[in-house]
Amino acid sequence: MTATALDQKVKAPPAPAIEVQNIVKRYGTFEAVKGVSFSVADGEIFGLLGPNGAGKSTLIRMMTTLVPITSGKAIVAGHDVAIDPDDVRRMIGVIPQALTSDPDLTVEENLSIYAKLYSVGKAEREHNINDVLEAVDLVKWRGAQVKTLSGGMRRRVEIARGLVHNPQIFFLDEPTTGLDPVSRIAVWEMLDNLRKRRKLTMLLTTHYMEEADKLCDRIAIVDHGNLVALGTPIELKRSVPGANVVEVHFDRETPEWKARLEALDGVTSVQAESAGFYRVLTSSGSKTTMQLVELAASLGETLTSLSVQNTTLDDVFVHYTGRQLRDEQVKPPVFTLPPRPGAQP
Numbered sequence: 001m002t003a004t005a006l007d008q009k010v011k012a013p014p015a016p017a018i019e020v021q022n023i024v025k026r027y028g029t030f031e032a033v034k035g036v037s038f039s040v041a042d043g044e045i046f047g048l049l050g051p052n053g054a055g056k057s058t059l060i061r062m063m064t065t066l067v068p069i070t071s072g073k074a075i076v077a078g079h080d081v082a083i084d085p086d087d088v089r090r091m092i093g094v095i096p097q098a099l100t101s102d103p104d105l106t107v108e109e110n111l112s113i114y115a116k117l118y119s120v121g122k123a124e125r126e127h128n129i130n131d132v133l134e135a136v137d138l139v140k141w142r143g144a145q146v147k148t149l150s151g152g153m154r155r156r157v158e159i160a161r162g163l164v165h166n167p168q169i170f171f172l173d174e175p176t177t178g179l180d181p182v183s184r185i186a187v188w189e190m191l192d193n194l195r196k197r198r199k200l201t202m203l204l205t206t207h208y209m210e211e212a213d214k215l216c217d218r219i220a221i222v223d224h225g226n227l228v229a230l231g232t233p234i235e236l237k238r239s240v241p242g243a244n245v246v247e248v249h250f251d252r253e254t255p256e257w258k259a260r261l262e263a264l265d266g267v268t269s270v271q272a273e274s275a276g277f278y279r280v281l282t283s284s285g286s287k288t289t290m291q292l293v294e295l296a297a298s299l300g301e302t303l304t305s306l307s308v309q310n311t312t313l314d315d316v317f318v319h320y321t322g323r324q325l326r327d328e329q330v331k332p333p334v335f336t337l338p339p340r341p342g343a344q345p
């Protein structure tokens, strides 16, 4: 090989684990995914963040061969999903959104059946099952029927099951939706450990900003079937004008405060949240806070609370879509009870 050929070989970027080009999914006349492109590097944890109905599951189903692609292309582990679906399936592990482990079987039986489906030989099967059970911290529970486990543990069984055939690329659709906060953090820690232990590329979907922020190397924000922003959590937050959010409560409502806050150094926007409560985006939390405190003192106004935070992915979502991600989450229904017969009004 000549020096130049060798240089070229060294410089050639490694092939991405996943490459999606202008991918579209139509159900009848409804376009659920409207021409999305991104690529995921080998070993990366990549997040699709968006509200319910954004098209996250549809994207995962296309990449994992579960629904046909209407147009565009998806290359997974070097194979075109539409041309070589079997090759793709051998390289991937998939955790669907719904819980799919068999509740009447034990943890180990669930894993074993899956490994057999993937034709993993006996010796390798035993080794892999031990290995993944250790990774998800369920060794002690291998003989327990899945229906006796908590939701968080059951999720971990499914994560173990998705890895039992040693896939290179792991797709997880809303891995922590429906879990309590403690179980959610346990799943995050486990996924983080998994990526340290084995060479694994992960693509996960979520509508939890904290989850995307904590776990993902890069995040694609999706909304109504479109990709609206893509970057590392830090890049996304930097792309929003204002680096900090200052939240301030005054002891009484004074309408002039909105304009006063807007005039402080570094302030890029001010939202009046409720009477006497403002959310201020600023490029310098410390400067704005100092000026604000001085101004309030000189006017004889009292602050009841003041906090400075970094911008969150929620601010990023608002910036790109004009709506809060939190608003989109399913709100519990409000029930009004009919009056009891004979009750006093």
Ligand SMILES: Nc1ncnc2c1ncn2[C@@H]1O[C@H](COP(=O)(O)OP(=O)(O)O)[C@@H](O)[C@H]1O
Binding pocket: 027, 030, 032, 050, 051, 052, 053, 054, 055, 056, 057, 058, 059
């Ligand atoms: N099989 C289907 N037939 C018709 N519409 C569908 C089907 N699956 C999903 N959709 C629609 O496509 C949109 C995206 O759905 P989905 O990918 O499940 O979103 P997400 O996972 O982000 O919540 C939604 O409006 C949903 O109603």
Ligand SMILES: [Mg+2]
Binding pocket: 056, 057, 058, 097, 173, 174
């Ligand atoms: Mg979904």
